[in-house]
Amino acid sequence: MPMSSSTTSGRKCCISRKALSPSGAVRQEPPSAREVQRALNEIEASFYRRMQRVGGFGGKADQLNSYFYAGGGPDYFAEDLARYTSLSASDVQAAVAQWLPPDRRVELTVNPEEKK
Numbered sequence: 747m748p749m750s751s752s753t754t755s756g757r758k759c760c761i762s763r764k765a766l767s768p769s770g771a772v773r774q775e776p777p778s779a780r781e782v783q784r785a786l787n788e789i790e791a792s793f794y795r796r797m798q799r800v801g802g803f804g805g806k807a808d809q810l811n812s813y814f815y816a817g818g819g820p821d822y823f824a825e826d827l828a829r830y831t832s833l834s835a836s837d838v839q840a841a842v843a844q845w846l847p848p849d850r851r852v853e854l855t856v857n858p859e860e861k862k
Contacts, residue, residue, distance in 0.1 A: 772842045776835035789830045797823070 777785075799805040813822035 772839055773848070776839040779835065782833070782835050782838065786831055786833070790827065793823070793827050793830075 796809050797806055800807075809823070810820040813826065814820045816822070817826065
């Protein structure tokens with residue numbers, strides 16, 4: 747599946763590209779420690795950015811309400827963040843093997859129309 751995933755900062759995540767590539771590079775070899783750390787840094791930064799926004803959709807109130815509803819209390823933030831920051835390269839590889847089977851994917855190419 748030649749699809750790429752952009753992070754909130756606009757950079758493409760190396761792990762996503764490798765996991766979704768037709769060759770399934772992550773199936774063969776786990777991502778490097780540097781790739782995992784880069785992804786974790788982006789995830790952690792995103793968590794803190796979401797908590798800094800006030801008002802609108804996805805702001806601080808929405809996040810705290812979501813944690814209250816799904817996690818049992820607004821202080822679930824630390825536990826939620828820990829779910830991601832505790833991941834290792836082998837966890838990523840195991841998730842790819844379990845949830846991204848190589849024989850079940852959709853390949854989509856979107857080409858914009860030419861201007862007339």
